Amino acid sequence: MQETDEVPQLTAQHRELLDQMLDKWSLQIMEALCDQPLRFNELRRAIPVVTQKSLTAxxxxxxRNGMVERVVTQTRPVAVEYRISQIGRTLQGLIxxxxxWTTDTLPEVEQARARFDDLQREEVRSR
Known part of the structure; x- marks a missing residue:
């Protein structure tokens, strides 16, 4: 791969992958799996608010995106374990x-939200 100082353009392919990686549950799943491989029900316990259907999806x-590997163990009964893949592991530093960043900026974000909400309430009252 050739190195360049040029910033890549955001394409539909980039957007699709980012949408799938930054959806409601993916970051939490990736964070849980970075510590250790987990079975499905262990993941459900690690993220108790996720539904079975949402976790499965x-x-x-x-x-499908190569971030997680599904490993079937040849035990009795057969067990399925999920683990972070090599590609997925490259996201750990970014996560x-x-x-x-979220921890550092959250107080400022909360202040900005409060200012915005106050202005919105003032606008509604003045109508």
């Missing part, structure tokens, strides 16, 4: 950076 998207 998110895991399938992550597996950590996003969490750190």
């Amino acid at each position: 998110a895991l399938r998207r992550l597996e 950590d950076a996003l969490l750190l």
